[in-house]
Amino acid sequence: MAVASQSVLKGTGIGQGVAVGPVARMSPPPAVPAEQSSTLTPEEETARVQEAIQTVAADLTARGQAAGGQAQEVLEAQVMMAQDPTVSEAVAAQVSAGTTGEYAVHAAFGEVAETLQALGGYLGERAADLHDVAIRVIAALRGEPAPGVPDPGHPFVLVAQDLAPADTALLDLDKVLALVTIEGGPTSHTAILARGKGITAVVGAKEAAGLNDGDEVIVDAASSEVVTNPSQEQKDRAAERIAQREAAQAAPITDGALADGTEVPLLANLGNPEHAAEAVELGAEGVGLFRTEFLFLSSDSAPSVAEQRQSYQQLLEAFPGKKVVVRALDAGADKPLPFLNDAEEENPALGLRGLRALLTNEEVLRDQLTALAEADRATEADLWVMAPMVSTVEETETFAKFAHQHGLKTAGVMVEVPSSALLAEQILATADFASIGTNDLTQYTMAADRLLGSVAGLQDPWHPAVLKLVREVGVAGTRTGKPVGVCGEAAADPLLAVVLVGLGVNSLSMAPAALADVRAELLHHTKEQAQAIAEAALTASTAAEALEAARAAAASHSTE
Known part of the structure; x- marks a missing residue:
């Protein structure tokens, strides 16, 4: 449901930034594969899946190398998850039952992700990373491009269910004014990478599910809020804060000191x-x-x-x-x-x-x-x-x-x-x-x-x-x-x-x-x-x- 009047959506702010702009939502993931029997042998389906996993692993590795730093570490960890023997065994079990590789990946990766979620904590938040890998592997099996960040042709506030590390790592900061996620917490990889890259972000803002493309918002990480349909006065105050922050960051660097x-x-x-x-x-x-x-x-x-x-x-x-x-x-x-x-x-x-x-x-x-x-x-x-x-x-x-x-x-x-x-x-x-x-x-x-x-x-x-x-x-x-x-x-x-x-x-x-x-x-x-x-x-x-x-x-x- 669209957010019609002004409201304040609460989440967890990452950093101290503030941004104003129109919403662009992350495109939804591809349709879930239906459970159906394969026309190929289990050995052939297994080979298809392994090839797709290696394709995704190579893509994630390349993205990490392009991003460098902490992003590279996160994506390398995701590659390791994709190649984990536990995941391979779960896929093999599905394929041996005669299902297609697409469904086997969906079911097996989902099974392992549920186990991680049940464990909670750090491992629980890695379930979202595994889900992203599954989507990319299924897209590779179908010969389709993996879902990615939209490009509306102008600067925007990106709203996503929970942005994948592979996408966070390579965000174009000239276009993405801020990031808002519906799920995720302060220790999610999205939050870790946003903090490291200095992206203005509010994560875990559940009510952001009601935002639509084009909705104007203020993302205020310092107060952990997303303000929808802001007044001109609110936008002017935000613009003033943005200018002050930019001036402080552009000022000659001095050693840390009090007044x-x-x-x-x-x-x-x-x-x-x-x-x-x-x-x-x-x-x-x-x-x-x-x-x-x-x-x-x-x-x-x-x-x-x-x-x-x-x-x-x-x-x-x-x-x-x-x-x-x-x-x-x-x-x-x-x-x-x-x-x-x-x-x-x-x-x-x-x-x-x-x-x-x-x-x-x-x-x-x-x-x-x-x-x-x-x-x-x-x-x-x-x-x-x-x-x-x-x-x-x-x-x-x-x-x-x-x-x-x-x-x-x-x-x-x-x-x-x-x-x-x-x-x-x-x-x-x-x-x-x-x-x-x-x-x-x-x-x-x-x-x-x-x-x-x-x-x-x-x-x-x-x-x-x-x-x-x-x-x-x-x-x-x-x-x-x-x-x-x-x-x-x-x-x-x-x-x-x-x-x-x-x-x-x-x-x-x-x-x-x-x-x-x-x-x-x-x-x-x-x-x-x-x-x-x-x-x-x-x-x-x-x-x-x-x-x-x-x-x-x-x-x-x-x-x-």
Whole structure:
């Protein structure tokens, strides 16, 4: 049903952007294949399906190579799903029953997708990726083009049920003003890629199903809203915000600082050394989180010291004289590794993950520290290394000892669980620094799986309980004279970034696309004002109240 009058559709905003434009809806998927008997032998149908899967895999691989960066990683993961033995076995079972290859793919892929959805969390959100692969394979079997992004001939707001990674990766940002999805959550691949590419997006806006081609909307990621049939006044305000944001992003890049000159280094979160050049171009003053998992996830055995050193050296060479914080392998939970911790666990997020997993296989940890030390000696960056998922003082002492034994001078920890936040002063007596991972800290504080859409409402770093734990770490950093950073998604929220600084955080690390917005917001507030805004947020009882309290305090304290 068409949306006739003005309304506000709620979803989850990705980033801080705003856009105004007409809707263009993603074309619907092809018709579901009917269940019917094949005129070919099972062997012939199997060969057809395998050829189609390889065609789709080659197309996805090519799209990934064209997009590069995080998009390439996502699409490569999708290729692996298409070629998964579990999927092949399910297809073979259907074909052996005499069905056509088209129906076999539809039924088998759907069966595996249902299993993933039942598991929930990260795996549940991958079901949409598998569904997209199935559609592409069926199109290949039919000799038809795969469904794609529409081209109405003018800039538009793309509305889709849940955009496929292959399409998100190659969106033409000169044409796509914003993205709205009916399904999906903040951890869907659509959201991950939109955040990385700086696309204005609102995901999971269920009522967007009522939008039609040509409907004019305002997509406001900052407020997580889609406004239909906006008034001229609303469009003028949006245009003003767009202009302000463009001016801030086009302004000469300066180091992060508050209005009174207090330095707040703005660093980049990176998952591959190939992303370093873009981060530097966008104004990253260094790296606050380098995820090393990309070296380990696609292998049945740990990479050699030489292989690791090459990647680390490539990263460090991009930041001469700059701080680069590398996180030791963070395996476990949604990232099990056969050579480290592939045992079944009832609650993997609470099990053998992060540093706990590394300490059960010290050789993997020692090889990584050796490779980092060798790369450090060959470059001029200021290398810091940190341990993931530290829960105790004893774990801190063990990791610091290992790092220093291998010649690494600066060894710290990630604060991702309440115990390490509450013990921050004792931990910082040993560690050289602390970096707060707000995604996991929120998850463990609120007992809400950060990969589970059903509890997404609790996964909010604005919650006062989370902010009070951040304050504990900030106070501990001040007392011990040790630096405290934030490398979770919270740092990419401009107003929350101000609050974090007010709570005692010294540096902020985020997706490079968020640097300009955060840099501009920090310049509106002094250190004293940031502290007042943080205190206002801490007095609230809920995440929503904390956000509103911070907004009100910021409006009254801003230097503008």
